[in-house]
Amino acid sequence: MTEHSAPAEPTESRTVLSWSGGKDAAYVLYELERDDVAELLTTISENGRSSMHGVRRELYEKQAEAIGLPIRFVELPQECSNEEYESRMADVMAEYESLGIERVAFADLFLEDIREYRENQLSETTIDGSWPIWNRDTDEQIEAFLDAGFRATVVAVDGSLLDSSFPGRELDSRFLADLPDNIDPCGENGEFHTFVWDGPIFDSPVSVETGEVVTREVGDGEFHYCDLR
Incomplete structure (x- = not known):
C-alpha cells in the first residue's frame, strides 16, 4: 500500500x-x-x-x-x-x-x-x-553537511559497535569526536542513523524532543533506538 x-x-x-x-x-x-x-x-x-x-x-x-x-x-x-x-x-x-x-x-x-x-x-x-554524492570522502561529506548548517539527532545505533549513550545525541563535532576509529563518520555501514530537523532545505525547523532509549533485537544483533516526539 x-x-x-x-x-x-x-x-x-x-x-x-x-x-x-x-x-x-x-x-x-x-x-x-x-x-x-x-x-x-x-x-x-x-x-x-x-x-x-x-x-x-x-x-x-x-x-x-x-x-x-x-x-x-x-x-x-x-x-x-x-x-x-x-x-x-x-x-x-x-x-x-x-x-x-x-x-x-x-x-x-x-x-x-x-x-x-x-x-x-x-x-x-x-x-x-x-547517485549525486557517490564516492565522496565521508570525512569531507560529514563536514560539508555540518558546514551547510544542517542539524540532526542520532536516532539509532548498531549495538555491536556503539553503546546506548550515542542515540539521542545531536550529530555535531563532539559526537564525531567520540566515535571509535573504526566507525565511518557518515555511518555508511549502518553504524548509526539520524533524523534531520533543521538546515538550509527547511522553511522552519521541525520541533522534536528526545524520549527514552530502548534496545531491540534486529536480525542476529541489536540496535539502540532513541524515541523522537
Missing part, C-alpha cells in the same frame, strides 16, 4: 528522492535543483515507524511539510520478506513511469552491493538511478 500527500498526476518534475529523513538524503536534496524533485519516497512499517530508523510517520510528515515537498509512504508488513518489498516497490515504480518520472536519486556513498541492487530493481523500468 502506498500513500502520498499530492495527487497522482503527471508532473513536470522528473526526479524522486529516496528519503530516509537522515543526513545524507537531506544533503542530496540540498544539492539537487529543488524544482526538479517531484516528491520524497520512503518506506514505513505497518506499526507507523521506519523499520530501520524507528522514526514515527508523523515526524516524516512534518519534515516534508517544512521542506515543502510531498512525501509518499510505501507501507510494509512488520515482518516483510524481500519478495513483498520488491513487489510493492515495483508497483510504485510502474506508477512513476506513467507520471513521467525519469530518475530516482539515492544518497548512497560507497556500498557497491547496495547500488547494484538498486540498479537491478530499476533495470526493468525506464527509470534511471542517480
Whole structure:
C-alpha cells in the first residue's frame, strides 16, 4: 500500500528522492535543483515507524511539510520478506513511469552491493538511478553537511559497535569526536542513523524532543533506538 500527500498526476518534475529523513538524503536534496524533485519516497512499517530508523510517520510528515515537498509512504508488513518489498516497490515504480518520472536519486556513498541492487530493481523500468554524492570522502561529506548548517539527532545505533549513550545525541563535532576509529563518520555501514530537523532545505525547523532509549533485537544483533516526539 502506498500513500502520498499530492495527487497522482503527471508532473513536470522528473526526479524522486529516496528519503530516509537522515543526513545524507537531506544533503542530496540540498544539492539537487529543488524544482526538479517531484516528491520524497520512503518506506514505513505497518506499526507507523521506519523499520530501520524507528522514526514515527508523523515526524516524516512534518519534515516534508517544512521542506515543502510531498512525501509518499510505501507501507510494509512488520515482518516483510524481500519478495513483498520488491513487489510493492515495483508497483510504485510502474506508477512513476506513467507520471513521467525519469530518475530516482539515492544518497548512497560507497556500498557497491547496495547500488547494484538498486540498479537491478530499476533495470526493468525506464527509470534511471542517480547517485549525486557517490564516492565522496565521508570525512569531507560529514563536514560539508555540518558546514551547510544542517542539524540532526542520532536516532539509532548498531549495538555491536556503539553503546546506548550515542542515540539521542545531536550529530555535531563532539559526537564525531567520540566515535571509535573504526566507525565511518557518515555511518555508511549502518553504524548509526539520524533524523534531520533543521538546515538550509527547511522553511522552519521541525520541533522534536528526545524520549527514552530502548534496545531491540534486529536480525542476529541489536540496535539502540532513541524515541523522537
